[in-house]
Amino acid sequence: MDEREAFVALNLIEHVGPVRVRQLLAHFGDAASILKASKGHLLQVRGIGEDTAESIATWEKRVDLSGELERCNEFGCRILIQTDPEYPAPLREIYDPPVVLYVRGSLVERDRNSVAMVGSRQTTHYGIETARKLAYQLAYVGVTVVSGGARGIDTAAHQGALQAKGRTVAVLGNGINIVFPPENRELFDRIAAQGAVITQFPFNRKADKQSFPIRNRIVAGMTIGTIVVEANLSSGALITANFATEYGRQVFAVPGRIDSPRSKGCHELIKRGAKLCEGAEDVLSEFEYLFPPSNRPPSSAETGQLAALELSANEQRICDAVGQQEIHVDEIIRASGLPASAVSVALLGLEMKRIVRQLPGRHYTRNR
Numbered sequence: 495m496d497e498r499e500a501f502v503a504l505n506l507i508e509h510v511g512p513v514r515v516r517q518l519l520a521h522f523g524d525a526a527s528i529l530k531a532s533k534g535h536l537l538q539v540r541g542i543g544e545d546t547a548e549s550i551a552t553w554e555k556r557v558d559l560s561g562e563l564e565r566c567n568e569f570g571c572r573i574l575i576q577t578d579p580e581y582p583a584p585l586r587e588i589y590d591p592p593v594v595l596y597v598r599g600s601l602v603e604r605d606r607n608s609v610a611m612v613g614s615r616q617t618t619h620y621g622i623e624t625a626r627k628l629a630y631q632l633a634y635v636g637v638t639v640v641s642g643g644a645r646g647i648d649t650a651a652h653q654g655a656l657q658a659k660g661r662t663v664a665v666l667g668n669g670i671n672i673v674f675p676p677e678n679r680e681l682f683d684r685i686a687a688q689g690a691v692i693t694q695f696p697f698n699r700k701a702d703k704q705s706f707p708i709r710n711r712i713v714a715g716m717t718i719g720t721i722v723v724e725a726n727l728s729s730g731a732l733i734t735a736n737f738a739t740e741y742g743r744q745v746f747a748v749p750g751r752i753d754s755p756r757s758k759g760c761h762e763l764i765k766r767g768a769k770l771c772e773g774a775e776d777v778l779s780e781f782e783y784l785f786p787p788s789n790r791p792p793s794s795a796e797t798g799q800l801a802a803l804e805l806s807a808n809e810q811r812i813c814d815a816v817g818q819q820e821i822h823v824d825e826i827i828r829a830s831g832l833p834a835s836a837v838s839v840a841l842l843g844l845e846m847k848r849i850v851r852q853l854p855g856r857h858y859t860r861n862r
Contacts, residue, residue, distance in 0.1 A: 499559060500525035501575045505556040505593045506621060507698055509546040517541050522660050529553055530798055536550040545671060553815040559785030565697045571598040573671055580700075582716040584605070588741050591695035598668040598682075598691035605663065606785050608638035611740070612731040613647025613723040614756055621756065624748055626654035627842055628721065631774030633660025635785060638689065640665065640717050642709055643682065645675050647723045647731070656684055657843065663710060665716075666693040667709035668701040682746045710734040719744035721771055725759030735768070744780055746771040805847075808832060813860075816850050820857040 495503075504510055504525060521539045528536075528550065549556060566573055574581045583606050585591050611629055613621060625647045630638045635654035641648040643669070645663035654708035655662035665687045670693050673679045682691050685817045694712065695705060710730060714720055717740040722745070725731040725831040735745045745768040750757025764770055771777060778785045805813060808830075815821070815829040827837050835861035841858060850858050 495528050495529070496572065497525050497576055497577075498740075499563065500529055500853045502573055502592050503529060503553060503557055503559045504550075505694070506559065506562060507549050507553050508556070509549050512593055514541060514546060515593050516590075529545065547797070562696060565578070566672070569598075569671055569697070570595050573600075575598070582714060583724045584718065585645070585716040586710065588711070588715040591715065595692050596696075597690055597692050599663075599686035599688075599690070599692075600661070601690050602661075603660050604636065605638045605661065605690075605716075607781070608640045608661075608663065608717045608736065610640045610717040610720040611647065611651035611723060612641060612710075612713065612720060614725050614731060614759075615644055616756070617644040617646040617650075617724050618750075618754070618756055620851060620856035621649045622751065623838075623842075625723045626657070628723065628774055628777075628844060629654030629662070630658040630660075630770070631775065633662065635774070635778065636660070636734075637777075637785065638663060640713055641676060642706075642713055642734075643674075643685075643691070645678075647725075647744065649681065650691055651684055651723075652681060654842075656688055657839065659688075661689040661731045663689050663716075664691045665709055665712045666691065666701075667705040667753055669693065669697045669699040671694050671697050672679070672700065673700055687762045706730055709734050712741060714738040715741055717743065717785070718784075719777065721746040721766070721777065722760050722763055724750060724756050727758045727762060729759050732763070734861040735763055745767065746777055746780075748772070773815060805849075806840065806843065808836050809843050809847075812837060812840040812844060813849060816844075816858050816860050817859050819858050820853055823856045823858065826858065 504515055519537055522528045533547045533551040534552055536542050545648040559781045576586055580601045609632055632640050638661040639651055640663045641651040641656040643666055652662050652664060657706055662685055668674055684692055720735055720738040722731045722735050738745050747763040747768040748771050750760060803839040811830045817827050827834055831832050848861055850860055852858055
């Protein structure tokens with residue numbers, strides 16, 4: 495048995511988590527030796543009780559290691575351990591980094607400087623549009639956007655990053671072979687092709703109230719900052735923000751309506767010292783040493799090369815419909831003949847390319 499297989503086995507054993515594995519490694523030196531140890535020897539390790547020692551000493555009767563490895567091979571994912579170069583470097587620095595990571599897709603060096611974007615599952619139109627726009631802006635300049643793959647803000651964040659043709663990573667609170675929520679199956683396929691879907695949980699592990707906070711610590715731990723877009727006071731997004739604070743990472747919060755319960759969490763974070771975020775520039779300015787302005791795409795006004803920008807067919811139709819005068823989005827829909835959803839997506843793309851800008855009241859105009 496090699497070290498990777500030994501770590502996979504440890505990850506499958508009940509009562510064994512990252513902190514206990516670290517304690518055991520300090521005593522035994524390597525993962526394979528932990529699995530060979532007797533119950534009596536295991537009990538000599540500080541923090542290891544009867545249940546944990548029994549579970550490890552009889553692990554071959556309790557877990558199906560060969561079956562797990564076979565499932566991984568058939569599913570087409572890989573399992574990383576902390577010594578692998580692909581394992582996210584910032585995640586190694588937290589108190590309890592995952593023993594293993596199941597990865598579908600790829601993690602690359604540039605993901606080291608990633609930003610988390612989280613929020614409520616039950617959100618508003620404002621929250622969804624803001625998350626998509628922020629994710630698009632960040633991904634467009636090369637920032638990897640990390641989120642939890644859940645309904646609401648998480649889904650919008652992944653969609654925005656994909657639309658910008660940037661990288662995004664979804665961290666699951668269940669086994670990598672389980673699609674939850676089920677409607678995100680196609681989204682997860684796209685994320686895996688343009689980034690990665692990852693989890694610390696073994697195959698067939700279903701999500702529950704315990705697994706989501708565990709997932710949230712990975713989201714916060716593998717990123718240099720966390721943006722909370724929209725959240726009520728009981729939202730799990732605040733757990734992610736708390737983890738980010740604990741790990742010494744920057745927390746950002748998007749303000750919302752003062753009478754909206756779904757903005758209360760963000761406003762509370764701002765009161766507690768989170769940086770107010772109104773756009774990607776608020777995030778980029780905090781990490782200017784990583785993302786200097788010289789590395790960001792210039793606007794069409796700065797280059798004078800509007801024609802050189804690549805526009806989709808829908809973006810071109812919208813661009814033709816938006817003149818120098820203010821025009822309401824309903825008029826753009828009528829003039830373009832496109833569905834409202836397609837117009838919304840195209841306008842977002844044109845905003846990110848700095849060809850049009852949004853004005854109050856959902857009006858738009860061309861940048862001069």
